[in-house]
Amino acid sequence: DAKTTQPNSMESNEEEPVHLPCNHSTISGTDYIHWYRQLPSQGPEYVIHGLTSNVNNRMASLAIAEDRKSSTLILHRATLRDAAVYYCILRDDGGTSYDKVIFGPGTSLSVIP
Amino acid sequence: KAGVTQTPRYLIKTRGQQVTLSCSPISGHRSVSWYQQTPGQGLQFLFEYFSETQRNKGNFPGRFSGRQFSNSRSEMNVSTLELGDSALYLCASSTLQGSGAEAFFGQGTRLTVV
Numbered sequence: 292d293a294k295t296t297q298p299n300s301m302e303s304n305e306e307e308p309v310h311l312p313c314n315h316s317t318i319s320g321t322d323y324i325h326w327y328r329q330l331p332s333q334g335p336e337y338v339i340h341g342l343t344s345n346v347n348n349r350m351a352s353l354a355i356a357e358d359r360k361s362s363t364l365i366l367h368r369a370t371l372r373d374a375a376v377y378y379c380i381l382r383d384d385g386g387t388s389y390d391k392v393i394f395g396p397g398t399s400l401s402v403i404p
Numbered sequence: 405k406a407g408v409t410q411t412p413r414y415l416i417k418t419r420g421q422q423v424t425l426s427c428s429p430i431s432g433h434r435s436v437s438w439y440q441q442t443p444g445q446g447l448q449f450l451f452e453y454f455s456e457t458q459r460n461k462g463n464f465p466g467r468f469s470g471r472q473f474s475n476s477r478s479e480m481n482v483s484t485l486e487l488g489d490s491a492l493y494l495c496a497s498s499t500l501q502g503s504g505a506e507a508f509f510g511q512g513t514r515l516t517v518v
Binding site: 323327332333334335336337340378391392393394396397 | 408437446447448449452460461462494496504506507508509510511512
């Protein structure tokens with residue numbers, strides 16, 4: 292079954308770039324890689340997603356390894372509002388497995404002023 | 405535009421009872437998915453509905469069920485509650501079903517089973 296692993300926690304200085312890694316060595320060809328973040332007492336918030344190519348949006352960039360077995364979420368300039376738990380998620384619409392949506396354990400990001 | 409609304413926000417139930425949670429998606433969104441979040445297991449996918457049909461289902465026992473109405477509102481039901489069902493239940497909506505869509509989450513319903 293597909294599985295994702297993430298570091299439990301990371302720290303960054305404010306206005307510095309942050310690279311949040313995710314390993315998904317058992318990813319299938321039809322799995323999309325999604326990133327969401329969650330602030331305390333709130334539901335998760337969409338950050339970015341991709342399939343094979345690197346992706347950029349106003350919030351972040353997603354770098355996907357050529358073999359797709361890992362990916363990195365990049366926050367270009369961390370702010371205090373970026374302090375949250377970041378989840379790496381695999382989503383698959385193919386096949387018949389029940390494991391359609393696999394959440395990583397999440398990385399708790401602390402931003403130091 | 406109103407966000408995803410989940411009701412109730414908090415709920416306390418007794419073991420063996422059943423519970424129904426409600427989710428109103430963002431207007432125009434036809435896909436609704438449900439998730440369970442616990443300190444031990446983290447976030448887990450329950451099921452996804454699109455146009456009143458269940459499209460995907462996570463690995464949960466049959467005590468967990470759901471449905472979607474013609475106005476896209478969704479309910480999930482848990483029968484014969486167990487202590488381990490205590491969790492934050494999250495609902496998310498999106499315009500499309502499946503992997504390529506951005507999902508918008510509600511604030512969740514905190515269920516406590518005693």
